[in-house]
Amino acid sequence: MKLKEIKEILNAEVLTGGEYLDREVHSAFGSDLMSDVLAFVDDGTILLTGLTNPQVIRTAEMIDLFAIIFVRGKKPGEDILKLARNNKCTILKTDHILFTASGLLYKSGLRGVKIEGAKIND
Amino acid sequence: MTKDSNSMKLNYDVDSNDFTRAGEASSNIKKILKQLGVASKVIRKVSIATYEAEMNIAIHSYGGKINVEITPKEVQIVVKDNGPGIKDVNLAMKEGYSTATERIRELGFGAGMGLPNIKKCADVFELKSEEGKGTKVFIKIFLN
Numbered sequence: 001m002k003l004k005e006i007k008e009i010l011n012a013e014v015l016t017g018g019e020y021l022d023r024e025v026h027s028a029f030g031s032d033l034m035s036d037v038l039a040f041v042d043d044g045t046i047l048l049t050g051l052t053n054p055q056v057i058r059t060a061e062m063i064d065l066f067a068i069i070f071v072r073g074k075k076p077g078e079d080i081l082k083l084a085r086n087n088k089c090t091i092l093k094t095d096h097i098l099f100t101a102s103g104l105l106y107k108s109g110l111r112g113v114k115i116e117g118a119k120i121n122d
Numbered sequence: 123m124t125k126d127s128n129s130m131k132l133n134y135d136v137d138s139n140d141f142t143r144a145g146e147a148s149s150n151i152k153k154i155l156k157q158l159g160v161a162s163k164v165i166r167k168v169s170i171a172t173y174e175a176e177m178n179i180a181i182h183s184y185g186g187k188i189n190v191e192i193t194p195k196e197v198q199i200v201v202k203d204n205g206p207g208i209k210d211v212n213l214a215m216k217e218g219y220s221t222a223t224e225r226i227r228e229l230g231f232g233a234g235m236g237l238p239n240i241k242k243c244a245d246v247f248e249l250k251s252e253e254g255k256g257t258k259v260f261i262k263i264f265l266n
């Protein structure tokens with residue numbers, strides 16, 4: 001699924017990185033815990049989160065995430081967007097809560113990241 | 123940064139509680155490894171390990187240092203802080219164990235996964251800590 005489809009499905013606003021909307025997304029991860037993101041997320045995965053602080057972008061940078069979706073209408077500050085621009089990271093913002101945003105994407109065929117060793121992967 | 127023909131050394135100071143700048147050292151280390159053409163799998167491991175260690179200094183310590191040495195064989199990372207140290211190192215290594223405050227959790231940290239994440243990424247890992255003195259994390263990641 002392309003980033004631009006995700007933008008449509010979530011009725012999202014592009015805050016930065018609109019030039020990369022043709023990038024292909026393989027899976028998604030939703031969390032407000034950065035260590036979990038670092039442990040489980042691969043490139044090609046997008047992150048849905050309600051946290052908007054510079055550490056979210058730093059975390060994304062460490063594992064080469066190219067897109068972050070801020071949920072429940074959270075709008076990050078200009079410092080965060082600047083950091084994202086420097087890392088060629090697309091930032092989308094949706095008014096949906098994390099649960100609804102995830103559900104909408106799942107319904108459209110996007111799946112969660114595969115967790116190694118987990119009994120259930122879906 | 124110092125450099126001779128066979129190795130490169132990078133040194134960073136990390137301040138306690140500075141959450142705007144925390145992560146800059148790891149970001150810089152990552153950029154340099156990229157410029158050196160290090161394999162992306164290795165860069166990922168080094169990035170996760172240094173970032174978790176850097177955040178631990180910022181969150182849990184009074185401040186500290188990250189020293190990196192890159193050789194043709196490996197990346198060696200030494201992370202040292204000025205205290206307060208860890209009472210029970212075995213407990214600290216357990217997935218899910220965290221003493222992070224509510225304020226830290228609101229920043230997205232405190233899952234108790236940082237040290238286990240570092241260990242998973244490292245080929246050699248040592249954690250030494252003395253209460254009242256400080257904590258030292260020694261990490262080695264081989265280039266191939």
Ligand SMILES: Nc1ncnc2c1ncn2[C@@H]1O[C@H](COP(=O)(O)OP(=O)(O)OP(=O)(O)O)[C@@H](O)[C@H]1O
Binds near residue numbers: 036181203
């Ligand atoms: N440098 C340090 N100085 C003092 N205590 C530390 C240090 N690093 C870790 N600890 C202690 O070990 C615990 C576990 O650390 P770990 O990095 O695994 O988890 P965390 O930092 O609490 O959460 P996370 O890393 O998932 O955001 C911490 O909560 C803290 O009590």
Ligand SMILES: [Mg+2]
Binds near residue numbers: 174177178232235237
């Ligand atoms: Mg930690």
